[in-house]
Amino acid sequence: MYKDVTITINGEEYQEHIPVRLLLVDFIRDVAGLTGTHVGCTYEGVCGACTIQIDSEAVKSCLMLAVQADGHEVATVEGLAQDGKLHPLQEEFNEHHALQCGYCTPGILMNAEEFLKENPDPSEDEIREALIGNLCRCTGYVNIVTAIKSAAEKMA
Amino acid sequence: MYPSVIDNYVRPKSVDEAIAAIVDGGEDAMFIAGGMSLMQAIKSRLVSPSCLVDLQDVSEIKGISSDDTGLRIGAMTRYREMANADKLRGAYGALVDAAAHVGDRQVRNRGTIGGSLCWNYIAACTPAACLGIGASVELVSRTGAKRTLVADDFLGSPLETAREDNEILVAVTLPTPEPNTGSAYKKWGLVADALPVVGVAVLVQTDAAGICLRARVAFSGLGDGPCRSAAAEQVLIGARADETSKIGEAFEAAAAELEVQADMWADEDYRRLLMRELGKEVTATAFNRAETGS
Numbered sequence: 040m041y042k043d044v045t046i047t048i049n050g051e052e053y054q055e056h057i058p059v060r061l062l063l064v065d066f067i068r069d070v071a072g073l074t075g076t077h078v079g080c081t082y083e084g085v086c087g088a089c090t091i092q093i094d095s096e097a098v099k100s101c102l103m104l105a106v107q108a109d110g111h112e113v114a115t116v117e118g119l120a121q122d123g124k125l126h127p128l129q130e131e132f133n134e135h136h137a138l139q140c141g142y143c144t145p146g147i148l149m150n151a152e153e154f155l156k157e158n159p160d161p162s163e164d165e166i167r168e169a170l171i172g173n174l175c176r177c178t179g180y181v182n183i184v185t186a187i188k189s190a191a192e193k194m195a
Numbered sequence: 196m197y198p199s200v201i202d203n204y205v206r207p208k209s210v211d212e213a214i215a216a217i218v219d220g221g222e223d224a225m226f227i228a229g230g231m232s233l234m235q236a237i238k239s240r241l242v243s244p245s246c247l248v249d250l251q252d253v254s255e256i257k258g259i260s261s262d263d264t265g266l267r268i269g270a271m272t273r274y275r276e277m278a279n280a281d282k283l284r285g286a287y288g289a290l291v292d293a294a295a296h297v298g299d300r301q302v303r304n305r306g307t308i309g310g311s312l313c314w315n316y317i318a319a320c321t322p323a324a325c326l327g328i329g330a331s332v333e334l335v336s337r338t339g340a341k342r343t344l345v346a347d348d349f350l351g352s353p354l355e356t357a358r359e360d361n362e363i364l365v366a367v368t369l370p371t372p373e374p375n376t377g378s379a380y381k382k383w384g385l386v387a388d389a390l391p392v393v394g395v396a397v398l399v400q401t402d403a404a405g406i407c408l409r410a411r412v413a414f415s416g417l418g419d420g421p422c423r424s425a426a427a428e429q430v431l432i433g434a435r436a437d438e439t440s441k442i443g444e445a446f447e448a449a450a451a452e453l454e455v456q457a458d459m460w461a462d463e464d465y466r467r468l469l470m471r472e473l474g475k476e477v478t479a480t481a482f483n484r485a486e487t488g489s
């Protein structure tokens with residue numbers, strides 16, 4: 040019923056004794072106390088607000104058990120800024136007003152960060168396709184797409 | 196949407212260990228692959244496994260390889276890898292089409308071909324694509340015995356397959372393609388890359404002049420589960436890519452032949468329309484791939 044796990048989040052190791060049924064998103068939020076990762080769709084796996092990276096790949100953390108992440112590296116939005124300096128994606132989201140309530144933002148950032156590594160020079164259509172798994176109820180996506188495009192240019 | 200109590204979780208490193216673990220885990224033990232269907236089922240308590248046998252470390256069933264008999268796709272190969280697999284282009288392009296548009300990139304980063312086939316969800320893309328391209332599945336049982344089934348025999352009604360309890364699906368196999376073979380898959384859903392209301396997979400093999408010698412036509416999204424249309428396949432044989440009325444006739448035949456359900460997403464007429472329109476488009480792509488090889 041319980042398992043010992045070692046999960047690294049943003050470079051910090053968490054050794055915990057946790058129930059097998061604990062979802063990874065709840066481990067991140069409640070055990071590690073990193074509440075930047077959100078829950079938007081009561082854990083159904085359709086909104087993408089809980090998107091994090093595991094071993095540098097974007098996944099929805101409500102569709103995983105924490106025990107599945109044992110021995111793996113997790114990255115959350117809290118780890119995006121380095122030494123107090125925002126990631127280019129964060130800067131461009133700010134610059135282009137790519138968020139309103141901000142609920143969807145951490146998940147979109149973690150997805151977009153991996154996407155830009157895979158496709159450093161994406162077209163608008165490719166960016167929109169990459170965002171299929173992330174719902175935003177406020178912005179209408181236009182500014183999000185612009186911000187991602189402009190972060191890609193900045194990072195080139 | 197929280198899982199009920201799960202007693203145990205294990206992470207075997209080989210197929211043998213995985214089988215031993217599923218047997219040890221008892222009646223309510225289940226394999227977990229990408230978890231993209233199973234986690235939803237666990238959270239909604241459609242299933243309540245007592246033990247989860249996680250296949251993430253079973254490296255012998257990951258990846259796509261080929262030899263002189265054909266291609267082998269390990270059960271733990273993810274959509275992400277299939278969507279980018281040059282080996283599958285052309286003859287088995289239907290699988291690339293299906294994998295590239297499953298859900299979203301986060302789902303494709305985890306979901307596997309083995310999990311999709313074993314779950315056989317009504318609106319799943321990979322089962323129909325596998326049926327369309329004539330794939331087989333390899334299963335290993337608790338005694339270590341291996342059996343191979345063609346997709347037609349493996350896939351049943353939605354959420355049903357010929358897999359026995361404790362049997363593990365290890366690979367999907369495909370014969371070395373004949374020359375001039377192409378396949379394609381396309382779905383229509385309510386939003387971009389959603390679960391299909393209807394999806395169509397078509398494979399054609401032509402002679403050097405582009406005349407169809409062999410055809411396979413399979414659908415996703417139908418109430419009976421992934422199924423082929425013998426009537427459509429019959430009409431396609433002898434057709435050329437530019438004979439659009441004959442190709443149209445094939446999908447008229449499919450829409451007339453197969454049982455079609457009405458539900459909140461589409462009534463019967465609309466589903467039949469989708470079968471006809473998608474069918475024509477997918478067949479054109481399959482012919483094109485048969486001709487160009489990619």
Ligand SMILES: Cc1cc2nc3c(=O)[nH]c(=O)nc-3n(C[C@H](O)[C@H](O)[C@H](O)COP(=O)(O)OP(=O)(O)OC[C@H]3O[C@@H](n4cnc5c(N)ncnc54)[C@H](O)[C@@H]3O)c2cc1C
Binds near residue numbers: 102309
């Ligand atoms: C948001 C979202 C959108 C989606 N959209 C689509 C879509 O558009 N099209 C589509 O086709 N699917 C879609 N899916 C479902 C997705 O394709 C699933 O990934 C897939 O159906 C299951 O594969 P998995 O590896 O995640 O398997 P899991 O969920 O881990 O397992 C599924 C079942 O198979 C069993 N199993 C897994 N591997 C094996 C094995 N090797 N041997 C024996 N049993 C095994 C498990 O015990 C379980 O019963 C979507 C899912 C989500 C969450």
Ligand code: FES
Binds near residue numbers: 077080081085086101
């Ligand atoms: S909380 Fe909505 S996808 Fe995870």
Ligand code: FES
Binds near residue numbers: 142175
């Ligand atoms: S900014 Fe409010 S949900 Fe996206």
